Amino acid sequence: MAGLPEAVGGGADAWRARGAATALAAGRGLVIAPVSLLAGIPLLVAAALALGLMPVTGGLLVPPVIGAVRGLANWQRGIAGRWSGVGIESPYLPRAGRGRLRWLLGDPATWRDLLWLVTNVPIGMALGLLPATLVGWGVVGVGSVPGLALSSDPFWPFGLGFGLPALVLAPFVGPSLVRAQALWARALLAPTDVGERISTLTVTRERVSDDAESELRRIERDLHDGAQARLAAVGLSLGMAEDLVRENPDEAIALLAEAREHSGAALAELRSLVRGILPPVLAERGLGDALRALAYASPIPVEVRSDLYQTWRLPAPRESALYFGIAEALANVLKHSGAARARIDVFRRDDKVVGEGCVVAEIWDDGVGGADLSRGDGLAGVRRRLAAFDGRLTLDSPVGGPTTVTLEVPCE
Amino acid sequence: MRVVLAEDQALLRDGLVRLLTAHGFEVAVAVETGPDLLDALLAERPDVAVADIRLPPTFKNEGLAAALEARRQVPGLPVLILSQHVEPLYARELLSDSAGAIGYLLKDRVSNVRSFVDALRTVAGGGTAMDPEVIAQMLARRSRDRRLGSLTPREREVLAAMAEGHANAGIAARLVITEKAVSNHINTIFAKLGLLPDLDGNRRVLAVLAFLDAA
Numbered sequence: 176m177a178g179l180p181e182a183v184g185g186g187a188d189a190w191r192a193r194g195a196a197t198a199l200a201a202g203r204g205l206v207i208a209p210v211s212l213l214a215g216i217p218l219l220v221a222a223a224l225a226l227g228l229m230p231v232t233g234g235l236l237v238p239p240v241i242g243a244v245r246g247l248a249n250w251q252r253g254i255a256g257r258w259s260g261v262g263i264e265s266p267y268l269p270r271a272g273r274g275r276l277r278w279l280l281g282d283p284a285t286w287r288d289l290l291w292l293v294t295n296v297p298i299g300m301a302l303g304l305l306p307a308t309l310v311g312w313g314v315v316g317v318g319s320v321p322g323l324a325l326s327s328d329p330f331w332p333f334g335l336g337f338g339l340p341a342l343v344l345a346p347f348v349g350p351s352l353v354r355a356q357a358l359w360a361r362a363l364l365a366p367t368d369v370g371e372r373i374s375t376l377t378v379t380r381e382r383v384s385d386d387a388e389s390e391l392r393r394i395e396r397d398l399h400d401g402a403q404a405r406l407a408a409v410g411l412s413l414g415m416a417e418d419l420v421r422e423n424p425d426e427a428i429a430l431l432a433e434a435r436e437h438s439g440a441a442l443a444e445l446r447s448l449v450r451g452i453l454p455p456v457l458a459e460r461g462l463g464d465a466l467r468a469l470a471y472a473s474p475i476p477v478e479v480r481s482d483l484y485q486t487w488r489l490p491a492p493r494e495s496a497l498y499f500g501i502a503e504a505l506a507n508v509l510k511h512s513g514a515a516r517a518r519i520d521v522f523r524r525d526d527k528v529v530g531e532g533c534v535v536a537e538i539w540d541d542g543v544g545g546a547d548l549s550r551g552d553g554l555a556g557v558r559r560r561l562a563a564f565d566g567r568l569t570l571d572s573p574v575g576g577p578t579t580v581t582l583e584v585p586c587e
Numbered sequence: 588m589r590v591v592l593a594e595d596q597a598l599l600r601d602g603l604v605r606l607l608t609a610h611g612f613e614v615a616v617a618v619e620t621g622p623d624l625l626d627a628l629l630a631e632r633p634d635v636a637v638a639d640i641r642l643p644p645t646f647k648n649e650g651l652a653a654a655l656e657a658r659r660q661v662p663g664l665p666v667l668i669l670s671q672h673v674e675p676l677y678a679r680e681l682l683s684d685s686a687g688a689i690g691y692l693l694k695d696r697v698s699n700v701r702s703f704v705d706a707l708r709t710v711a712g713g714g715t716a717m718d719p720e721v722i723a724q725m726l727a728r729r730s731r732d733r734r735l736g737s738l739t740p741r742e743r744e745v746l747a748a749m750a751e752g753h754a755n756a757g758i759a760a761r762l763v764i765t766e767k768a769v770s771n772h773i774n775t776i777f778a779k780l781g782l783l784p785d786l787d788g789n790r791r792v793l794a795v796l797a798f799l800d801a802a
Contacts, residue, residue, distance in 0.1 A: 435698050442695045446672055455672045459641065459648040468676040472724060 193346045200349035201307040203258055207356055211299025214247055215292050222289055234276045241279045241288075248288045248364055251295075255357035255364075259350075266366035269377050283370060291363035302356040306349035313342025383563040386556070397448055405441035409434045457498050461488050465498055466519055469505060475514060477505065481521040489534055493564050493584050497521075497536055500557040500568070504538040504580040507553060512542025512578060523586070533566075536582040544576035554580070588711060591631050592617040593624040593638040593650055594669070603637065603697065610704050621649025628657040628664065635711035639694075640670040640677070651677060662686055667710045669694050673718045675725060679799050682715065687789040690716035690752065709752040715792055716752025725799060735797065737779050745772040750795040 222244060225236035245267070252263040266284040279285055316338015366374070412434035420427040449455065457465035463481040470477035488494060501519060508517050517540040524535050548554055548570050558568040565585050572578040590612045594600040604614050615631045618624050621642045628636055636657075642649040654666040667690035668681065681689045690710040696718065697703050706716040726747060738746065741762075748758040755773070759766040777783075780797050782790045 438698060439695050442693075450672070455641075456674050456676065464676065468674055471676050471679070 197306070197310065197346040197349045200353050201310050201345075203254075203353050204303040204306040204349070206303070207254075207353070208300050208303030210247075210250075211295050211303060215296045215299070218244055218247060219289075219292055219296075222292075238275055238279060241285055244285075244288050244292060248291065251291075251360050252364055255360050259354040259357040261354065261357040261361050263361050263365045264371075266364070266370050266374075268370070268374055269381075283367070287363045287367075291360060294363070295360070298359055299356060302352045302359075305352050306345065309341045309345040309349065313338050313340075313345055317342055379559075379562045382559050386559065394448065394452070397444070401444040402441045402448075405437045405444070409437045409441070412437065453495055454498070457495060462494050462498055462521065466501060466521065469502055470519065473505065473509065473517075475509065476516045478516070478518045479521075480518065482523065483521055483534070489584065489586065493534075493566075493586075496560050496564065496566070497534065497582060497584050500561060500582045501536050501538060503553050503557050504582070507546065507580075508538065508540040508542060508578070511546065512540050512544075512576070514540035514542030514576075514578075516541055533583050533585045536584075538580045538582075539577060541577050543574075544572045544578050545574040546570060546572035546578050546580075557582070588634045588708075589613050589615045589631070590707075591615055591624070591627045591633040591636040591638075593619070593621075593627075593636070593642060593653070595619045595639065595642050599694070606697070606700060606703075607637075610700075612707075620644060621653045624650060625653040625657055628653070629660060632661065632664075635665040635667060635707060637667050637669060637707065640668055648677075651680070655680065658684060658686070663688050663713070665710045665713070666690070667692065667707055667716070669697070673720045673724075675721050675799060678717055678721050679796075682792060682796050682799065685789065685792055685796065687715055687792040688713045689792075691721065692716065692718045693720055705757075706752050709754070713789065714752055714754075715750065715789075715795055717750045717795065719751055721799075722747045722750050734780050738776065742772055742776050742779075745769060746776055746794060746798055749773070749776075749791055750798055 225240040255261040416430035638650040663686040665688035
């Protein structure tokens, strides 16, 4: 990071460092100033043309010009961080399936880039040139004093009067001027809160719709290969039985029994499919009893403590996301932890950690610990699913245990 | 034998009425909703009721709630619950008053007419008939109950068959052993579970409850 030397009381060394910083600031200013003008003006003209000619060109020129603007803005973000320690995150929205033109023009960051470009022509010029100017003026002003004095020019005090302040000022304000330019850039080039929020939402929405898509495919495949095929077999057996019932009643009875078996298997498959979509207990009784049923079916003792009341229920999608999350966490406990017992706590919390009050589920077990979110995709899938509601999943699992998985879901 | 029937899907309701009538039952009334079921059970006092768990108006567990409420007012009123799914938690709730005369079967069991009718008669006679699916779910779990853990595999088979609602003769036929052997096994099971002969309530029901609770 460029800036003032750290050892202020370091005598000659400190002054040498300060001198170097001053020269560096002057040099960097001399990069910023011409770039502001020589890249800024042509890009502004190009952007005005590309946008103005959109009716004629159909927006063909917009993407390359905006691309170049973004390139310059990214360069600015880079030097702001490297030269002045002013970090600027990239604010651009992910494309997320939209048309290229709509994506570029619909992103507020595009327009903020252009605003920066306009304002940076004077600001970048002024703040960029000043550090070098101060140094130059000071050197020339002070340097001319001996000559002027020797030639008994009566104006020599003017040289000293202008030159000395500039020379004294330059080391102190030079780096600050470069930093000021970076701060101005950050005001326009950093993501706004709204932009950041949109960006998060766009990403989570993409993931959720991807998950939903693959879930639909799975259901379709299961129905097609399972229940549908079996019901077709039922029809076939019944048809053959109808055909045979008079001349070969025994064969017909065997076929009827076969048809009944097929229909039973089809129903069993439909049941397990339904359970994976929305477990009937959850639909009928809500989260508390669904968790109790889950615990009841577990091979190790699971205590369920829930103060989610009979009268109040989470909105259905959140409730089932939470249920499947807890079920997944419990399945992990049974599969990997070697725990002798587990506990599920579900309670409503009214602080502002996630939203305006939220439901928290903690799944605790006394197993070996060492669980890791980056391994296996079960809990990662749960985390994705919760993210759709601004929910969170956190894991506390030191080696040796115990493990606690915490799921949080906002209520509103 | 008089039956009250509660089923909201017309196709299945008509089919059940036909099936029951053909096997000598008299369908006193066939209703569609949970509140109607409760009214009918209290007014008709049938020999046995057949009810779907999920009924209008809420399509939640109205049928189960109506059956439990009716049994609170009329202890031991025989009820056979039919459902698209079976849930051990519900089985536990149905049996919790230890009065017996409870059945809980998947709807598809109806297609095996003879065993369905047998189950209905068992329930009407004060016995219990749990769906093999419930039994299978309970058996799949490692036993947490030490008393149940002390049963031999054969005794567990007998207990499972008993939970399904089979009488001693049925269990004997199924396991290919003599009825005498079955009744010996059952006595050992009762002893191991600590169910003494002078105990209040149906010992077969209590044994099944112990089985369901071993989790």
